[in-house]
Amino acid sequence: MDDRIIEFVRGMRAAGVRVSMAESADAMRAVEVLGVGNRELFRQSLRATLVKESDDVAVFEELFPLYFSAGGPPMQNAMEDLSEDEQEMLKAALQALSGRLQSLMDWLTSGEGPTKEELEQLAERAGAQWANNSQDARWVTRRMLQQMGMAHLEDQLRELMERLAEMGMSWEAIEKLMGIVEANREALTEQVAKSVGRQIAEQRANRPDELYGSDLMHKPFEALTQEEANLLRKEVQRLVTQLRSRAALRRKRGKEGRFDSKGTIRANQRYGGVPMELKFKRKKLKPSLVLICDISRSMLSVAEFMLRLTYELQDQVAKTRSFGFYSDMEEISLTMAGNQAADAVDGVMDVFYGRAPMHYATDLGHSLATFYDNWLDSVNNRTTVVILGDGRNNYNDPRLDLIKDLQQRARRLIWFNPEAPRQWGTGDSDMVAYAQLCDQVYMVRNLAQLSAAVDKLMAGA
Amino acid sequence: MMFKDRADVSRRLGKQQYIASDEIATVIYLAQALCKPILAEGPAGVGKTELAKAWAAALNAPLVRLQCYEGLDESKALYEWEYAKQMLYTQLLRDTLHNVLGDVGSLAEAAGRLAQEEDVFFSENFLLPRPLLKAMTSDEPVVLLIDEIDRADVEFEAFLLEVLSDFQVTVPELGTIHAKHQPMVLLTSNNTRELSEALKRRCLYLHIGYPTLEAEMDIVRLKVPDLRPELARQAVATVQQLRNMDLRKVPSISETLDWARALVALNARSIDEETMNNTLTVLLKYEADVQKARRNMGSGGRRGPANRP
Numbered sequence: 203m204d205d206r207i208i209e210f211v212r213g214m215r216a217a218g219v220r221v222s223m224a225e226s227a228d229a230m231r232a233v234e235v236l237g238v239g240n241r242e243l244f245r246q247s248l249r250a251t252l253v254k255e256s257d258d259v260a261v262f263e264e265l266f267p268l269y270f271s272a273g274g275p276p277m278q279n280a281m282e283d284l285s286e287d288e289q290e291m292l293k294a295a296l297q298a299l300s301g302r303l304q305s306l307m308d309w310l311t312s313g314e315g316p317t318k319e320e321l322e323q324l325a326e327r328a329g330a331q332w333a334n335n336s337q338d339a340r341w342v343t344r345r346m347l348q349q350m351g352m353a354h355l356e357d358q359l360r361e362l363m364e365r366l367a368e369m370g371m372s373w374e375a376i377e378k379l380m381g382i383v384e385a386n387r388e389a390l391t392e393q394v395a396k397s398v399g400r401q402i403a404e405q406r407a408n409r410p411d412e413l414y415g416s417d418l419m420h421k422p423f424e425a426l427t428q429e430e431a432n433l434l435r436k437e438v439q440r441l442v443t444q445l446r447s448r449a450a451l452r453r454k455r456g457k458e459g460r461f462d463s464k465g466t467i468r469a470n471q472r473y474g475g476v477p478m479e480l481k482f483k484r485k486k487l488k489p490s491l492v493l494i495c496d497i498s499r500s501m502l503s504v505a506e507f508m509l510r511l512t513y514e515l516q517d518q519v520a521k522t523r524s525f526g527f528y529s530d531m532e533e534i535s536l537t538m539a540g541n542q543a544a545d546a547v548d549g550v551m552d553v554f555y556g557r558a559p560m561h562y563a564t565d566l567g568h569s570l571a572t573f574y575d576n577w578l579d580s581v582n583n584r585t586t587v588v589i590l591g592d593g594r595n596n597y598n599d600p601r602l603d604l605i606k607d608l609q610q611r612a613r614r615l616i617w618f619n620p621e622a623p624r625q626w627g628t629g630d631s632d633m634v635a636y637a638q639l640c641d642q643v644y645m646v647r648n649l650a651q652l653s654a655a656v657d658k659l660m661a662g663a
Numbered sequence: 664m665m666f667k668d669r670a671d672v673s674r675r676l677g678k679q680q681y682i683a684s685d686e687i688a689t690v691i692y693l694a695q696a697l698c699k700p701i702l703a704e705g706p707a708g709v710g711k712t713e714l715a716k717a718w719a720a721a722l723n724a725p726l727v728r729l730q731c732y733e734g735l736d737e738s739k740a741l742y743e744w745e746y747a748k749q750m751l752y753t754q755l756l757r758d759t760l761h762n763v764l765g766d767v768g769s770l771a772e773a774a775g776r777l778a779q780e781e782d783v784f785f786s787e788n789f790l791l792p793r794p795l796l797k798a799m800t801s802d803e804p805v806v807l808l809i810d811e812i813d814r815a816d817v818e819f820e821a822f823l824l825e826v827l828s829d830f831q832v833t834v835p836e837l838g839t840i841h842a843k844h845q846p847m848v849l850l851t852s853n854n855t856r857e858l859s860e861a862l863k864r865r866c867l868y869l870h871i872g873y874p875t876l877e878a879e880m881d882i883v884r885l886k887v888p889d890l891r892p893e894l895a896r897q898a899v900a901t902v903q904q905l906r907n908m909d910l911r912k913v914p915s916i917s918e919t920l921d922w923a924r925a926l927v928a929l930n931a932r933s934i935d936e937e938t939m940n941n942t943l944t945v946l947l948k949y950e951a952d953v954q955k956a957r958r959n960m961g962s963g964g965r966r967g968p969a970n971r972p
Contacts, residue, residue, distance in 0.1 A: 222864050228697065235696040236669070236689070243669070246689040254863035256704060256854070256870050443857060447817045472746040514857075 203238055204230060210269040211252065212407040217265065218436055219258045225251055244270070264336060268400040277389045279313035280382040288375055295365040303351040303358050310386045311379075321397050324349055333402050334429065342402075343395045350394075352387075359383065419650040423503040423620065431503065434649055438507065441653050442514040449518050449660050459483050491659075492580050492612070493524040494531075494573070496591035497554045498564045504620045507649060508590050509547050511656050518660060523580045527569035528554055533577060564594060566632075567601035574604060578611075586659065587612040590646075592621050593633030600632040605639045614641045618655055622647070664723050666695055672721075681710070681717035682881050690869045691718060700827050700848035702812075702858070702866035708915030709871045711851040712810055718849065719806035727801070727846070728808045729794040731815035737822055741832060743791045749784050785836035795826055799842040807846040812862075813855045820859055827865055874916065876903055882916060887923040897934050898923055901960075905946065908959055914946040921945050 211226045232247040245266055253262045281289050296307055309315055328345035359380065366376050418434050426434065465481030493512055495505045516522055523535045534550045581587060587608060609615040617640045619633060626633035637643045644655040666672045672688040694701045703711045719726035729740055763780065767773045792800060798807040826832060830842040850866060852858060874882065879899045883890065899919065906913045922945045931938045939960065947953045
């Protein structure tokens with residue numbers, strides 16, 4: 203059992219859940235205390251010790267049945283309930299059927315499912331070795347069932363029924379037989395699904411970690427595969443913790459601030475007025491942020507990570523308002539507020555991509571004008587305005603006047619651009635003109651650069 | 664009075680009017696068996712704090728509570744020297760001090776002699792124990808509730824790690840103080856920020872979510888026995904329906920109970936449009952939510968002239 207738990211832990215790790223040695227040791231101890239007799243209890247004790255985040259509960263619930271359950275519901279033997287004559291009839295009828303679905307029919311009537319080896323062979327032919335996640339698992343399962351001949355099963359069964367009826371088997375017996383076969387078919391389907399799920403989870407656990415955190419951090423956003431992006435999303439969490447504690451330390455160690463005489467006197471009352479502790483007045487360092495993100499297709503991945511980062515850092519910032527633009531500006535602060543980070547980002551994508559049909563083109567100039575009309579009150583001399591975009595404007599009016607005015611109103615205007623400086627000004631890019639009006643421009647091609655830029659943003663605010 | 668097994672946990676928590684799900688009972692039992700703290704997460708108002716109270720009462724142990732907030736530091740959580748008392752004592756003991764120091768010739772000698780007596784002023788007499796120290800030095804096992812840990816700073820979290828893993832603290836002037844009995848610890852978090860991996864690793868994890876209809880019925884029946892059963896069912900169903908809506912703040916169990924009490928107080932016969940309109944603010948705390956709920960619940964948001972204030 204211990205081995206199985208260790209395998210399970212490896213499977214969880216491979217699925218992206220962080221499980222430490224200490225935690226798997228706890229799981230063992232918990233199982234020792236509560237035993238393995240009661241499956242529900244066993245599940246709860248593993249869950250309490252291994253899963254420490256509500257997001258990971260789903261992974262646990264998906265993997266648990268794959269590792270700790272029999273291969274699926276048992277199948278029944280259809281022969282048992284039949285009289286000897288009927289058994290003979292069934293055997294004859296089965297033989298008379300064309301041999302293509304032979305093994306499938308055997309499994310369904312005898313109640314003996316495919317052996318482990320047979321299942322593995324089928325899985326290999328269906329391409330299970332290239333599958334990675336539960337979506338792939340469904341696909342592999344479907345292909346395996348197809349290979350077994352499930353698609354033609356209906357015809358075969360009808361033929362079988364007719365033959366049996368011809369041979370003189372009673373209708374009740376046939377119906378009962380078909381009932382059992384049907385139940386067996388469902389059981390078999392489930393068995394196959396479970397075996398595929400388990401195989402994939404194990405494969406994933408045994409695969410060496412080709413890519414991990416630090417390499418991915420330096421990979422450009424547009425080159426990320428779906429899978430890598432998923433991994434990276436998890437990385438954001440840890441990054442945020444780092445950024446946050448760095449911000450907290452910075453504030454704590456900061457030497458600036460004026461001497462606070464009132465505070466010092468108050469604090470030193472208890473020493474009889476002898477000034478042992480000095481107090482300093484510190485300015486509230488929390489910045490207020492206005493974030494303007496380009497959500498066009500080319501910018502999508504960068505924007506997503508940017509939103510994630512800033513969303514997670516909300517508590518470090520006194521006030522954030524975020525806006526997204528494509529052809530026009532929309533406020534997305536409310537969509538972002540009060541949701542889990544993932545939902546929030548999805549929500550934002552919904553706002554922009556949920557509406558069909560999509561034939562907009564990026565137009566920052568026009569979007570800025572909308573911003574000016576509606577939300578200019580969000581910018582004051584304490585606000586840091588961050589524009590995240592590639593500065594490609596589809597040859598529309600860049601409205602440099604608005605950018606200039608924005609820079610004067612705001613405390614700082616910072617531009618995050620995923621393009622390298624040599625690409626600025628090429629084609630429809632107005633970046634060269636924009637860059638001159640900004641206080642700072644950062645290049646953010648990958649997560650490492652993005653997080654460094656966000657860190658600077660928090661520091662200098 | 665430790666729990667004997669998992670069923671015992673459910674039974675004794677039940678006696679304290681706390682309905683524990685299987686999962687809660689298992690985790691509590693595990694916490695006791697493995698001597699590990701529990702980290703309970705979940706939305707506000709689902710009974711995390713209540714669980715600690717019930718746990719303490721069920722064990723007949725005192726509950727020590729540490730409420731976290733931004734800026735909480737060691738001196739407020741662990742111990743503090745009672746400076747005022749120290750000052751007062753020095754004043755009162757001036758004569759004695761004079762006697763001790765009366766015949767010294769030089770300043771250095773006086774300081775040396777005073778240093779010998781220093782222990783008097785940094786003894787447990789002048790130590791003001793705060794919740795954490797109180798929990799550790801208690802003569803009987805206690806339940807320590809560290810409430811809303813997510814509100815405390817990251818540094819405090821790091822400090823807590825040491826306390827939670829070794830159950831000992833070091834007071835420089837006194838030395839290391841070991842816990843006499845290992846306290847049972849429950850940390851709660853509303854998930855407003857991510858807690859550190861290290862802290863999570865040391866705890867058993869318990870997620871308390873919103874209860875099912877049946878479970879919530881049981882809770883209402885237990886806590887507000889005056890509410891008629893059919894009305895209770897209707898009320899709980901309404902609340903469950905509200906939870907499925909996209910609201911800024913969905914009502915939790917504590918709000919359900921408030922509402923149930925309100926219905927009893929108002930002597931409501933059934934939950935009709937008028938009752939709803941009058942009492943919805945007990946459940947929902949934002950005007951926008953109230954409006955939305957009225958629209959969606961089919962009362963249409965139109966108040967009849969009779970209801971107009």
